[in-house]
Amino acid sequence: MSDSQKAVVYVRLKDGVLDPQGVTIQKALEQMGYDEIEKVRTGRFFELQINGNASNIEKKINEICTKLLANPVIENFTVEKA
Amino acid sequence: MKVGVVTFPGSNCDYDAYAAVRNILNEEVNFLWHKSDDLMGSDLVILPGGFSYGDYLRAGAIAKFSPIMKEVIQFAKDGGLVAGICNGFQILAEASLLPGALIRNDHLRFSCKFVYLRVENNKTAFSSCYGEGQIIKIPIAHSEGNFYHFDGEVEKLESNNQVVFRYCDEDGNVTEAANPNGSLNNIAGLCNEQGNVFGMMPHPERAVEDILGSTDGLGLFESVRSVISKMTTADAN
Numbered sequence: 001m002s003d004s005q006k007a008v009v010y011v012r013l014k015d016g017v018l019d020p021q022g023v024t025i026q027k028a029l030e031q032m033g034y035d036e037i038e039k040v041r042t043g044r045f046f047e048l049q050i051n052g053n054a055s056n057i058e059k060k061i062n063e064i065c066t067k068l069l070a071n072p073v074i075e076n077f078t079v080e081k082a
Numbered sequence: 083m084k085v086g087v088v089t090f091p092g093s094n095c096d097y098d099a100y101a102a103v104r105n106i107l108n109e110e111v112n113f114l115w116h117k118s119d120d121l122m123g124s125d126l127v128i129l130p131g132g133f134s135y136g137d138y139l140r141a142g143a144i145a146k147f148s149p150i151m152k153e154v155i156q157f158a159k160d161g162g163l164v165a166g167i168c169n170g171f172q173i174l175a176e177a178s179l180l181p182g183a184l185i186r187n188d189h190l191r192f193s194c195k196f197v198y199l200r201v202e203n204n205k206t207a208f209s210s211c212y213g214e215g216q217i218i219k220i221p222i223a224h225s226e227g228n229f230y231h232f233d234g235e236v237e238k239l240e241s242n243n244q245v246v247f248r249y250c251d252e253d254g255n256v257t258e259a260a261n262p263n264g265s266l267n268n269i270a271g272l273c274n275e276q277g278n279v280f281g282m283m284p285h286p287e288r289a290v291e292d293i294l295g296s297t298d299g300l301g302l303f304e305s306v307r308s309v310i311s312k313m314t315t316a317d318a319n
Contacts, residue, residue, distance in 0.1 A: 068139070068144075069139070073175075073232070
């Protein structure tokens with residue numbers, strides 16, 4: 001039996017999709033005096049703990065991202081193996 | 083007309099939809115539990131408003147995998163009438179039964195108020211009892227009602243006449259000020275290409291009695307009833 005592995009999935013809004021939270025955070029930074037920050041985009045990440053015996057895991061993670069973790073209409077995702 | 087109202091964990095407008103159909107339209111209506119796989123012979127399936135699965139991940143993202151949704155998706159593919167209201171609209175978009183996505187309101191706030199809608203297409207099963215261009219008053223209550231789709235796709239929806247309702251002011255002008263959430267082209271409600279699946283962010287089931295402040299939502303239910311009674315008559319012949 002091999003050790004369990006980890007993958008981290010980052011989900012980001014696609015360019016051009018309005019990110020009102022990012023805009024609000026950027027405005028707050030401006031008010032705090034950090035006016036060199038021109039733009040903020042928010043996103044989220046997921047840590048997946050994967051059973052060490054799993055096979056075909058890259059394909060499965062891709063499926064998981066497309067079907068559930070990201071909405072392909074508005075979001076992109078990237079996967080990093082930790 | 084036989085109506086099924088799906089109850090997901092976190093649905094909170096299921097009783098409103100149920101009451102509108104049973105008490106105001108005097109039609110048969112059943113609750114459909116999310117774990118069930120039986121649509122109980124419904125002519126119309128309503129996915130109601132609320133916060134299914136706590137809106138975790140994205141509004142509607144988890145509900146699309148509820149057992150009942152397998153049946154709803156098959157029913158829709160077979161031409162059955164499906165209407166999603168508010169969270170129901172979000173679920174239909176997440177399930178790709180309707181185009182686009184509902185993202186966070188551009189002003190970031192939960193918005194709960196009456197809005198005006200212009201009937202853009204009264205040739206659908208969900209809007210035939212309204213006049214074309216009619217202005218109706220229906221309440222909204224949502225945080226994620228900002229309709230979005232890729233460049234080019236919105237134009238496709240427009241040229242296919244899939245936009246059924248658009249946010250407007252009291253006089254029917256489609257303006258930015260009358261847009262409560264930032265939706266592209268002020269889109270408030272739309273249908274799929276086939277016209278049998280429909281979603282809207284405003285709540286027609288909350289505008290069915292004078293005491294609620296408006297009866298303009300009734301037309302939606304009456305439209306579906308008239309389509310179904312015509313289908314039933316055609317079947318009998």
